[in-house]
Amino acid sequence: MTTTRRRAVLQLATGLAATLPVTSWARAGLSVPAVNAERLRRSLEDLSAFGRPAGGTFADGVSRVAYSEADVAGRALAMQLMRAAGLTPVVDAAGNISGRRPGSDPSLRPILIGSHIDTVPGGGNFDGILGSLAAIEVVRTLEEHQVRTRHPIEIAIWSNEEGDPMGSAAATGPVPALLMDSAAPANAAARDALRRIGGDPAKVASARRAPGSIRCYLELHIEQGGVLDAEKVPIGVVEGIVAIDQYEVTIEGVANHAGTTPMPLRQDALIAAAKMIEAVNQIATAEPGAQVATVGKLEVTPNAANVIPGRVRHTVEIRDLSSDKVARLGAAMARRAQQIAAETQTRITMTRYLHLEPALADPALQTAIEAAAANLGLRTMRLPSGAGHDAQEVAKIGPMGMIFVPSVGGVSHSPKEFTTWADCANGANVLLGTLLAVDRKRSAGAR
Amino acid sequence: MTTTRRRAVLQLATGLAATLPVTSWARAGLSVPAVNAERLRRSLEDLSAFGRPAGGTFADGVSRVAYSEADVAGRALAMQLMRAAGLTPVVDAAGNISGRRPGSDPSLRPILIGSHIDTVPGGGNFDGILGSLAAIEVVRTLEEHQVRTRHPIEIAIWSNEEGDPMGSAAATGPVPALLMDSAAPANAAARDALRRIGGDPAKVASARRAPGSIRCYLELHIEQGGVLDAEKVPIGVVEGIVAIDQYEVTIEGVANHAGTTPMPLRQDALIAAAKMIEAVNQIATAEPGAQVATVGKLEVTPNAANVIPGRVRHTVEIRDLSSDKVARLGAAMARRAQQIAAETQTRITMTRYLHLEPALADPALQTAIEAAAANLGLRTMRLPSGAGHDAQEVAKIGPMGMIFVPSVGGVSHSPKEFTTWADCANGANVLLGTLLAVDRKRSAGAR
Numbered sequence: 001m002t003t004t005r006r007r008a009v010l011q012l013a014t015g016l017a018a019t020l021p022v023t024s025w026a027r028a029g030l031s032v033p034a035v036n037a038e039r040l041r042r043s044l045e046d047l048s049a050f051g052r053p054a055g056g057t058f059a060d061g062v063s064r065v066a067y068s069e070a071d072v073a074g075r076a077l078a079m080q081l082m083r084a085a086g087l088t089p090v091v092d093a094a095g096n097i098s099g100r101r102p103g104s105d106p107s108l109r110p111i112l113i114g115s116h117i118d119t120v121p122g123g124g125n126f127d128g129i130l131g132s133l134a135a136i137e138v139v140r141t142l143e144e145h146q147v148r149t150r151h152p153i154e155i156a157i158w159s160n161e162e163g164d165p166m167g168s169a170a171a172t173g174p175v176p177a178l179l180m181d182s183a184a185p186a187n188a189a190a191r192d193a194l195r196r197i198g199g200d201p202a203k204v205a206s207a208r209r210a211p212g213s214i215r216c217y218l219e220l221h222i223e224q225g226g227v228l229d230a231e232k233v234p235i236g237v238v239e240g241i242v243a244i245d246q247y248e249v250t251i252e253g254v255a256n257h258a259g260t261t262p263m264p265l266r267q268d269a270l271i272a273a274a275k276m277i278e279a280v281n282q283i284a285t286a287e288p289g290a291q292v293a294t295v296g297k298l299e300v301t302p303n304a305a306n307v308i309p310g311r312v313r314h315t316v317e318i319r320d321l322s323s324d325k326v327a328r329l330g331a332a333m334a335r336r337a338q339q340i341a342a343e344t345q346t347r348i349t350m351t352r353y354l355h356l357e358p359a360l361a362d363p364a365l366q367t368a369i370e371a372a373a374a375n376l377g378l379r380t381m382r383l384p385s386g387a388g389h390d391a392q393e394v395a396k397i398g399p400m401g402m403i404f405v406p407s408v409g410g411v412s413h414s415p416k417e418f419t420t421w422a423d424c425a426n427g428a429n430v431l432l433g434t435l436l437a438v439d440r441k442r443s444a445g446a447r
Numbered sequence: 448m449t450t451t452r453r454r455a456v457l458q459l460a461t462g463l464a465a466t467l468p469v470t471s472w473a474r475a476g477l478s479v480p481a482v483n484a485e486r487l488r489r490s491l492e493d494l495s496a497f498g499r500p501a502g503g504t505f506a507d508g509v510s511r512v513a514y515s516e517a518d519v520a521g522r523a524l525a526m527q528l529m530r531a532a533g534l535t536p537v538v539d540a541a542g543n544i545s546g547r548r549p550g551s552d553p554s555l556r557p558i559l560i561g562s563h564i565d566t567v568p569g570g571g572n573f574d575g576i577l578g579s580l581a582a583i584e585v586v587r588t589l590e591e592h593q594v595r596t597r598h599p600i601e602i603a604i605w606s607n608e609e610g611d612p613m614g615s616a617a618a619t620g621p622v623p624a625l626l627m628d629s630a631a632p633a634n635a636a637a638r639d640a641l642r643r644i645g646g647d648p649a650k651v652a653s654a655r656r657a658p659g660s661i662r663c664y665l666e667l668h669i670e671q672g673g674v675l676d677a678e679k680v681p682i683g684v685v686e687g688i689v690a691i692d693q694y695e696v697t698i699e700g701v702a703n704h705a706g707t708t709p710m711p712l713r714q715d716a717l718i719a720a721a722k723m724i725e726a727v728n729q730i731a732t733a734e735p736g737a738q739v740a741t742v743g744k745l746e747v748t749p750n751a752a753n754v755i756p757g758r759v760r761h762t763v764e765i766r767d768l769s770s771d772k773v774a775r776l777g778a779a780m781a782r783r784a785q786q787i788a789a790e791t792q793t794r795i796t797m798t799r800y801l802h803l804e805p806a807l808a809d810p811a812l813q814t815a816i817e818a819a820a821a822n823l824g825l826r827t828m829r830l831p832s833g834a835g836h837d838a839q840e841v842a843k844i845g846p847m848g849m850i851f852v853p854s855v856g857g858v859s860h861s862p863k864e865f866t867t868w869a870d871c872a873n874g875a876n877v878l879l880g881t882l883l884a885v886d887r888k889r890s891a892g893a894r
């Protein structure tokens with residue numbers, strides 16, 4: 001969507017840059033090498049062949065579900081690209097692919113960059129993929145331009161981001177339940193699957209990285225929402241990955257004959273549900289902020305045209321960067337549910353079954369991303385990530401920053417998922433600029 | 448629910464009564480024999496054994512689905528009861544059981560009384576069954592008290608009222624589609640099933656009764672709604688069987704990620720559906736009358752907690768005695784749908800897929816039922832039948848009248864379906880009184 005973009009490749013004055021604080025970078029008139037946008041595009045197109053519908057094109061999207069044949073083939077291509085960037089790919093016991101480019105200062109911890117290349121069934125060619133291949137392109141650019149960084153640069157292509165168990169979770173926390181030694185068939189299947197991508201379910205604990213073992217983690221990703229596209233802003237600076245609460249609402253009315261039961265004698269669970277759906281929307285939009293609330297799943301019993309619904313079960317999902325706000329909105333919806341139950345002569349219960357804490361992005365990294373974008377003449381805006389990402393797992397072991405690029409029409413998890421090639425290149429260049437700025441910044445300690 | 452009831456059996460002054468108009472019956476101080484309430488109860492209890500859940504009692508309801516073994520056994524009991532009432536049961540090619548008691552005037556057409564004894568799966572012991580066994584009890588009472596009627600009295604126990612093809616439809620109209628000669632597997636199955644109850648699919652046309660071939664049809668039935676029970680009125684006088692329109696509403700929004708799509712950018716099909724559900728209710732209740740409207744079936748796509756619903760399909764069913772009103776309400780809902788589509792940025796289509804004309808009860812028969820009830824000291828109220836009945840088919844060949852008795856709590860098509868024994872006896876006595884009043888009334892012609 002944007003047209004402002006630099007293609008000129010300027011050699012870094014590395015000796016000078018290394019002494020400058022991050023925010024002085026642009027003011028000092030320094031520049032950074034630019035990624036090869038055509039090569040980045042070609043790598044996305046090449047990878048799209050693995051999992052593409054038979055007879056389809058790039059525009060038909062991809063089903064490269066983790067552990068599938070397509071995933072195995074896609075991972076092989078990614079490793080080939082890593083080798084072309086001068087890296088030696090390694091697969092850990094959780095199936096994560098990594099490759100490290102040494103830095104000049106052996107005392108420094110690595111700057112980790114990456115994402116994932118597995119997709120949802122019927123997914124698109126950008127979600128995770130752009131961040132993974134841009135990370136490789138960034139390293140290849142450093143290599144081509146002989147830019148020596150102080151920190152080691154490490155690429156991580158996390159396994160199975162779209163499913164469970166997530167490779168990034170296994171790398172940053174305890175062994176995921178599905179990989180624990182167990183006779184349960186689901187666990188056995190997960191362990192078998194992991195072996196197909198070179199993992200070792202018996203040794204997953206060995207994949208764990210210690211908290212504080214990285215300088216930081218940077219992930220470029222498509223927004224998957226429509227904010228940047230609508231606002232015509234090429235770079236999003238992620239404030240954090242939202243907290244999520246999910247509730248199940250059960251409404252008990254009385255199923256009865258739709259012909260013989262007069263309107264005033266009804267206890268219609270679906271009318272109560274309709275009021276709940278509107279209440280959830282109203283409560284979520286009644287105050288300013290980026291919070292979202294959704295009734296996404298709803299089931300009616302007995303679900304026949306000539307029977308008054310006796311029972312409705314539906315979900316309520318609430319997301320915001322503040323878990324306090326998420327909890328407060330849920331409480332307001334639960335209070336409204338009791339009013340609706342009284343109005344409709346139904347019984348309503350609302351039970352929370354999922355609670356995820358937010359993962360906040362590091363403030364200094366947000367500033368660094370903004371500076372890197374500004375250096376390229378790219379406008380930015382801060383926004384929360386409503387979707388989950390590997391970054392929320394990796395935030396457990398070090399400072400995390402995320403760069404978003406626009407999703408055309410906000411579409412994602414769909415063959416129609418698209419980000420313009422210009423925006424892809426912008427994102428990769430901002431990732432490179434941020435990485436170099438962080439690398440040059442003298443840091444006192446871990447964070 | 449009621450306690451006023453006559454048990455005294457008084458011999459009819461038939462010669463005198465025969466000359467009196469219907470409404471003068473009570474004023475003339477005449478009385479009619481009363482049915483044997485205990486015998487009626489016993490017959491209901493006996494029939495309940497066929498299709499009862501294993502190890503259950505009367506209170507556990509019954510699954511006597513048409514053509515099943517339980518149906519075959521139940522029909523055998525009904526025929527045995529008919530024989531005990533002096534009738535010779537006959538099974539027509541559509542599986543309907545009938546039995547005729549001759550009248551004194553060979554020029555008169557029969558008064559037809561009856562209902563059905565098949566049930567829904569997991570049904571109760573009253574729906575159809577009360578009307579069928581009360582009809583037999585009425586004839587047995589006439590027989591015991593040696594009451595000679597002028598008209599023949601004919602009992603009809605219609606086959607497969609709860610399913611398709613209905614025996615009463617086959618007896619009053621063209622051969623139902625499912626019994627037409629055809630190689631379609633569904634038709635073959637229906638024809639095989641019909642043979643199990645003594646029908647003959649090849650000769651179903653022979654079961655058809657000509658329009659004008661009956662003096663009238665009277666059917667006693669449980670209300671299946673909660674109006675009589677709520678109003679504490681023991682006898683309902685049915686004004687007719689309602690017209691029914693069913694619509695399918697399809698709402699197209701845009702499915703999207705529930706985390707990444709800000710509230711103002713959503714096109715949520717379920718929010719539009721919630722507004723439709725409330726609109727259907729509001730439009731149906733905004734004017735006086737007995738009309739009902741129901742959203743009974745609703746399906747969400749893709750139906751996941753973390754995805755904004757992209758598509759909702761739901762039904763709208765509207766019922767009223769006036770098909771004009773039903774059409775007008777549907778049109779108002781369709782107009783509202785377009786407003787909602789505009790408000791929610793969705794696309795809504797509303798398509799009628801079922802239209803049933805009403806079957807109005809004969810006004811003179813309504814008056815006769817009221818008089819018969821008054822003669823027994825029973826209060827009445829007029830009300831539409833929101834449910835379909837054999838009577839709506841039989842109305843095609845002659846004047847139709849229906850008597851309702853209260854359903855406790857309005858519950859039906861459920862093992863919990865119940866009508867007090869006192870109300871059952873009241874209904875049977877009103878059926879008997881109405882029959883005798885009609886029999887005595889000098890009628891000029893067919894209707």
